Amino acid sequence: MIAKPINSILFVCLGNICRSPLAEGVLRAVFSERGHGGDILLDSAATSGWEVGSAPDPRSIAIASRHGIDISRQRARKIMPEDFQRFDLILGMDRSNVADLKALAPTAVRDRIHLFLEFAEGKPLDVADPYYxxxxAFASVYRMIREASEALATRLAARVSTPDSGQTSSTT
Structure with missing residues (x-):
């Protein structure tokens, strides 16, 4: 488990055009709704270089837009070695992404890499790739990501909150 504060989160999927840009946009919206708009750096990336420079899939853009979230200006990028130092938390959308990330990451920072739904909600489940x-399927992925983003935001807020007694939260 991560003991240090989380000030930056990177979402990662295979191409960075369907799931991870959607997760970035949804969590940004959740934080904004809760009044934490700029508190945490959010980004997304791919394990592959196939889609570098591409906008998110039109179906991801559409489902996000339907929920008042604009992800149209995001552009796909491949994860870079410096990302493993830059981000406190790196969330793979499926087990394959997590395995690829752990293979690329320096040993000292592999504990920053987690399966998104497992880290957010304790559910060891993949966010299935809806590309084909x-x-x-994109609506279903949106719902999974929204639910997990709400849980993640709550979890992160609990980590930084301190009760009136001056003791830190037991949920850290």
Whole structure:
């Protein structure tokens, strides 16, 4: 488990055009709704270089827009070696992403890499890649990401909150 404060989060999927840009946008919206808009650096990246420079998939843009979130200006990028030092928390969208990230990461920072749904909600489940699916699959992915983002925001808020007694929260 991560003991230090989390000031930056990187979401990672295979191409950085479907799931990870959506997760970045949704968590940014959740933080904004809770009044924590600029407190934590958020970004997303890919384990592959196939889509570098591309906008998010139009279906991800559409489902985000339907919920009042604009991810259209994001651009896909491949994870870089410096990302492993720059980000306190690196969340892979599926087990394959996590395995790829751990293979790329220096040993000293592998504890920063987690499966998104497992870290956020304690559910060891993948966020399935909807790329070859229909719009309903993107809606399902949005719902999973939204639920996990709400849980993650709550979890992170609990880590930094301190009760009136001056003791730190037992949820850290």
């Amino acid at each position: 699916e229909d719009r309903e």
